[in-house]
Amino acid sequence: VKSIAVLTSGGDSQGMNAAVRAVVRSALYHGLEVFAVQRGYQGLINDDIRPMDLRSVGDIIQRGGTILQTARCKEFLTPEGQQKGADNLRKRGIDGLVVIGGDGSYQGANKLSKLGIRTMGLPGTIDNDIPFTDFTIGFDTAVSIVVDAINKLRDTMTSHERSSVVEVMGRHCGDIALYAGLASGAEAILVPEVELDVHDVADRMSDNFRHGKRHSIILVAEGAGTGEDIAAQITARNGIEPRVTVLGHIQRGGAPTHNDRILASRLGDFAVRKLIEGDSGKALGLVNNELVATDINTVVNTKKPFNMNLYDLAMRLSQ
Numbered sequence: 001v002k003s004i005a006v007l008t009s010g011g012d013s014q015g016m017n018a019a020v021r022a023v024v025r026s027a028l029y030h031g032l033e034v035f036a037v038q039r040g041y042q043g044l045i046n047d048d049i050r051p052m053d054l055r056s057v058g059d060i061i062q063r064g065g066t067i068l069q070t071a072r073c074k075e076f077l078t079p080e081g082q083q084k085g086a087d088n089l090r091k092r093g094i095d096g097l098v099v100i101g102g103d104g105s106y107q108g109a110n111k112l113s114k115l116g117i118r119t120m121g122l123p124g125t126i127d128n129d130i131p132f133t134d135f136t137i138g139f140d141t142a143v144s145i146v147v148d149a150i151n152k153l154r155d156t157m158t159s160h161e162r163s164s165v166v167e168v169m170g171r172h173c174g175d176i177a178l179y180a181g182l183a184s185g186a187e188a189i190l191v192p193e194v195e196l197d198v199h200d201v202a203d204r205m206s207d208n209f210r211h212g213k214r215h216s217i218i219l220v221a222e223g224a225g226t227g228e229d230i231a232a233q234i235t236a237r238n239g240i241e242p243r244v245t246v247l248g249h250i251q252r253g254g255a256p257t258h259n260d261r262i263l264a265s266r267l268g269d270f271a272v273r274k275l276i277e278g279d280s281g282k283a284l285g286l287v288n289n290e291l292v293a294t295d296i297n298t299v300v301n302t303k304k305p306f307n308m309n310l311y312d313l314a315m316r317l318s319q
């Protein structure tokens with residue numbers, strides 16, 4: 001490849017900018033021309049494509065969101081939309097594309113790969129729901145935001161001997177709840193991957209309060225129920241009225257942690273090197289601190305395994 005482009009797609013996540021920066025700077029370092037596509041696949045169809053230089057990605061490594069913006073684009077689901085996107089790249093001589101996004105975005109990259117554009121997918125989502133990478137770009141930051149919020153809740157809860165239900169993001173993947181729950185000593189973690197009877201949670205809570213516990217945090221991934229609903233079930237069972245906090249889109253904002261910036265930088269550079277090698281249709285990740293490339297088909301057809309060991313540990317330590 002001589003000329004590549006980069007885009008961000010799907011939901012934004014912290015560290016996408018660091019990934020864009022790494023792709024652009026690494027491509028220039030290797031003597032490639034590099035372009036940015038604005039607003040994901042929508043920009044590809046609209047031909048919203050501009051050349052990038054070293055300075056175009058200055059002062060963004062620390063910023064949340066994505067300077068390239070992102071979009072959900074229905075037209076790109078059609079073969080005509082995909083062809084238009086590929087044609088717009090080709091008429092500029094662009095034969096490689098780095099897509100930073102979630103599994104939907106990966107499928108789009110796969111389609112372009114079949115149309116002869118070499119593509120690499122980078123896992124940009126806070127949910128950590130992509131397999132064949134230990135972590136996705138943005139997950140570490142989202143977890144630290146949740147942990148920080150729970151620290152603040154704990155201060156006020158301990159003073160008042162209260163309990164809190166905290167609802168976090170994660171429709172299909174409970175990793176934000178799991179990692180934030182383990183890191184903040186949550187008494188219960190409700191995730192879509194594990195069946196848990198809220199009555200048992202409520203009974204354990206009242207037991208723990210009887211034995212001198214002064215506060216309790218229940219973490220709920222949105223895929224396991226709403227915070228309000230879980231709190232109502234707890235109250236109906238044991239009479240305790242937890243306060244409900246829904247963290248929402250706060251989890252997607254703010255400066256990326258150093259872990260996310262480093263992950264994004266390594267994966268962005270790896271994507272460029274894989275394209276130079278002539279590889280295509282791969283999703284990139286970091287497994288046991290090693291860079292790995294996996295066929296996008298395999299990645300989008302595999303469910304990320306849930307870390308039951310960590311879950312059990314969190315439960316053992318939160319009596």
Ligand code: ATP
Binds near residue numbers: 075
């Ligand atoms: P998130 O995990 O944050 O939701 P995502 O990348 O999974 O991110 P989607 O909205 O599913 O978000 O996908 C982003 C875009 O990718 C879609 O708007 C669409 O343009 C494109 N896309 C999704 N699925 C496909 C597909 N099967 N074929 C072609 N393009 C697709």
